[in-house]
Amino acid sequence: MSATRWTAPGGAWIVTPAVAGDRFAKARESGAAVTLVDLEDSVAPQHKDLARERAADFFTTADPAGPLPGIRINSLLTLTGIRDLAALTDYPCRPPLVLLPKVESARDIEIAAAALDADGYAPQIWALIETPRAIDKAPSIVATPRLAGVLFGAADYAAITGAGRTWPALLHARSVLANSAAAAGIAAVDSPWFELGDTDGLRREAELARELGFTGKAAVHPSQVPVITEAFRPTDAELAQARAIVDARTHTGSSITSVRGQMVGAPFYAAAQALTDRTDHTP
Template sequence: MDQFRSLLFTPATRPNRFERALTSGADAVCLDLEDAVAPQDKDRARDEAVRFLAARAKSPVKVGLRLNGRGTPWFDADLQAAARAEADFFMIPKASGAQEFAMLHRALGEDRPFWPLIETPEGLMRCWDIAGATAVAGVLFGAFDYSAEVGCDMAWEPLLFARSQLAAACARAGVQLLDAPPAAVGEPEVLTAETDRSRRLGFTGRACIHPDQVGPVNAIYTPAEAEVAHAHQVIAAFEAAAGGPVLMDGKLIELPVVRTAQRVLERAKGGQR
């Protein structure tokens, strides 16, 4: 499964930005039919996205499509377009339960993964089932919509409970977890601090809304050389002790520490693009 450190959203009404998005350094690009598109532009956005997906050259960057939500006037047309679109994955807004992904799995095929957005209290309540649903590769936290639904501030502390729940649910299901994109562009220090907080909480990557955000996000989710070297040492020491507890540099190395080291190496491998 492809690991996404960064995912760049691009309005599907702006085809002049599609190629730039692919060369931004993001691990994935998502053509957005939902929030970034005005109601009167939905048909045009859908056509532009399908046309680009059909004509794009082969690239290591995965390109997905964010549909409009179920219950909107545009969902049926989006679903029909998605069935023929050559997208690598589909983002599904306002996921509310695991059952909807069985339907999407049948409608869109068995070989393309889904990324549900958890952005309502109902979605958070059912996030454990959603993360483990059929064909779900990862989850995106929709912090903007969630805070509006709950009536809380778009700040770290009010959203910590939701982020922690999602981190646990996705870890249990063995799927990726992306944090919401930054609320502002042009604040690199805020971007770095927020992204590192999410990484330490258990998120595996972050969404972006501007190409300038991609580099800092990738850097935070790519382990430093010293961190990788230490992870190799931990695993080597554990293996030399035949899988039993062992002291290394005065610190106890046992299975949970080894699992953390393995995750570091997985992140490092994902960062080799």
């Protein structure tokens, strides 16, 4: 299985414990754009070896026409993480996407790429940014050539800083990460919403994340996937406006023109073109 058969879309990412093989099918059928099998936080220390073994089946049975499958390994600063990395090289079907937790240096991405890249195989490597040091180092981390995107880890960041997990408390960290990712031309995915019973809160936070420039948001339960997917999907009105701007620029060739009563120039055109491209290339 080649990693190049998939591209990483935005929208909802769902995380499934590697030891819970009975949940694999449900994760794939949740409607998420990306399904991550987890070797890290959701797996107890005594079950790490078992998790590595079971995770291999997650990719052996993956459908290339379905959601992008990936894996979150343990930190490469731990022996467990090094064992995870070594195990991936022996999987009969290797993961198209690898998420590295606790990244605080570009070196983590370089180590993972050196260990994993092989003839016909170069997985998307994503960094989980979840510490104050990682936020400080974000510009240098995102500049790493083999990095495909970043995911914000609100829970760990809040625990380390003593901040609340509210939107205002974490706005600075999110803004730094979204800006750094945009500057490097890579995607940024927002942290999960942990209050399972608060659908309205999830929707509000997903909409705010999209406005800030995030391309998706992680989910901790299948019930959250439709809410996240809807929040990151452009409305009919937004898409119609974007297509009108693209059409106007194509036909007028003007750097500044008027579309439906709105003055638009090059930045508006670039944003509209990006929106229509993402929509037209999403299955």
